[in-house]
Amino acid sequence: MIDALPEKGVPGEQILAELRELRAGDLPTHGGRLFAYVYDPALDGLDDLARAAHALSAHVNGLDPTAFPSLLAMENALVGAAAKLLGGGPETVGSVTSGGTESLILAVKAARDAHPAIRSPRLVVPATAHAAFAKAAHYLRVELDTVPVHGLTADAEAMAAAITPDTVLIAASAPSYAHGVVDPIPEIAVIAAEHGIRFHVDACFGGWILPYLRRLGADLPGFDLSVPGVTSISVDLHKYAYAPKGVSILLHASEELRRPQYFAYAGWPGYTMINPVISSTRSGGPIAAAYATLRSIGDTGYLELARKTRESVAVLAAAVEATDGVRLYAPAGTSVVCLASDTADTDTDTDDGADAGGADADGADADGADTGGADTGADLFVLADELAARGWHTQPQMAFGDMPPTIHLTVTAAVHATAPDFAADLADAVAAAKARGPVEVPPLPPLTPEMITPELIASLAEGLGLAGGDFTQMATVNSILNAAPPALREALLAGFLSFLQRPAAPFA
Known part of the structure; x- marks a missing residue:
């Protein structure tokens, strides 16, 4: 076991050697072969710049912006950049958070606290919404109303039907994480406006790339603050803005909408605590690194990275379509390639309009869960292992309601250099998975x-x-x-x- 508190201090070079040894066991964060968790633009020198910027502000404390105005200036600059990209107007305000989950929790908090008279506030989301909404509801004691989706996108009419007098917020995705599809934001926004309810767009995952994909010709619906009825939107800079981990932006259409997000407390003998986000003390390191990253890449740079990502998605999607045993489960129209076994249930394909996501009280039926391995199709979980053995690290997704298991590929600009190699390896991995056959689940005792x-x-x-x-x-x-x-x-x-x-x- 590593001793983090030795009796005597250890030389710095030894510590760095230990860290390098520990890191050697991690999945590769660069190189375009990890399709989850990290975002790599494959730009020379960017890591060094971000590290240097992080070091300059690592000990700056975001608790008091009057003590450290440099951090306030950088935060305002990042919020301004996000507002410009995501349809914000002159009244748009925002906050820098530690990640998408914190942004979503704060969006729910602001909506809840804007209605103190509602004793049992409710949040309406489609079944494909990110799990962070469930976390927000759990932490904040807000009731979560999860609505079945139509195909793979939110059903606006069903969401409208789920609204009650206690509903304080509606939310949807642009795009959804699991499948990379954009919900019908304009239709839901109309419903929210008609009911006088806040509408949050979760663009944490792909919000920084969608505007650039649209500029490149992608057929995507309106999704940002320019859509009437959208009152807030979130976007993670540590995803497709390619900043180091720990930076997200939550935008509100006005200061009035943001005000309930703040926490203030003067009922103790210490300093009056005023926090715009969940944390009090915050390191300026991630914010400075994000500032440096955006300044370094610039608008035209992000457009080029989006072009590389879009071309990579096309190559990977074509590889899936050309390989017997797997199929595209969702349209590859953003930055995600989602594949399923070609023998998996196809009732939830987006072209047939079937509903999905309506689980019973215990969730998916264990007896009816599709493991993705039957007849000529590849077992998805065996396939993930076979791809990993060939150096491709993917993200398996479990069956949900009527949706079969899938494999999720988050595609970044770094994949542009490796995508051509994926096709041959995918065909080889699928053949090996089919030869191995589906996994035989060992007998387990009944468990609760x-x-x-x-x-x-x-x-x-x-x-x-x-x-x-x-x-x-x-x-x-x-x-x-x-x-x-x-x-x-x-x-x-x-x-x-x-x-x-x-x-x-x-x-x-």
Whole structure:
């Protein structure tokens, strides 16, 4: 186990060597072969610039902008850039947050606190909305009304029907994370305006690239603050703005809309606490790094990065369409390629208009979960392992309602150099997955969330080969999780994460 507090201090070079050794076990953050978690523009010198900018402001504290006006200036500059890109007007205001989840939590807080007389506030979202909305509802004690989608996009009429006198916020995605499709923002905005309800657009994932894709000719609906009825929008700079991790922007159409977002407290003998975001103390490092990144790339640079991303998406989508055993599950119209087994249920394709996402009280039916492996199709979870063995790291997604398992590829500009190699490897990986066949899920005792204990998790981890920290063969694990109802899946994964996050973990 690593000793973070040795009796005597350790030389700096030794510490850096230790860090490099630890990092050697991580997935590659550069090189265009990791399709989740990180965003790589493949621009020479950008990392060095961002690191230097981060170092200059790492010890600056965002708690008091009057003490550190440099940070205030950078935050205002970032908000102004986001407002310019996302249809903001002269009244638009915003805040810099640590990430998309914090931006969404604050959007929900502002809507909730704008209606103090509503005792049981409610939030209406489509079933494809990001899980951070559920987290916001949980933290803020707001009731979450999840509405089934039409095909893969929000159903405006169904969302309208879900509105009650207690609804304080409606939200939709531009685009959705899982499938990369843009919800019908203008139609939902009309509904929100007619009911006098705030409407938040979650553009955290792709909001910085959508405007550039539209400039390149992509057929995308209106989605930003220029759409009447949209009252707030969020965008992560550490995604397609390619800034280092830890920076998102939450924009409100006016100061009046933003005001309930703030927290202020003077009922103690210390300083009066005034926070625009969740954190009090905030390092200026990520904000300075984002400022440097935007200034370095510039508008024309982002347009070029979007062009590379769009071309890469086309190459990857064509590879999927040309490979027997898999198919595109969603239109590849933004920066996502989402693929499914070609034998998986096709009832939720966007061209047939079927509803999806209406799970029962326990979520997806465990007996009916589609593991993605039947007849001539590739088992999606085996395929993910086969792709990883060939150096391509993807993100498997579980079945949900009527939606089958899928593999999600977040495509960045760095993939432009590697996309041609993906086609051959995909065909080879699909052939290997079909040869292996679907995973045989080992027999498990009937489980409920209440039965998940640390001892059970440790036993399962040992039996599945995860106790030693080897996460390279995950098909069996993913198949088990896919077959579990969502509530049980949540309990299993929470227990496993707790198992990993302890000093006594085998690989700590």
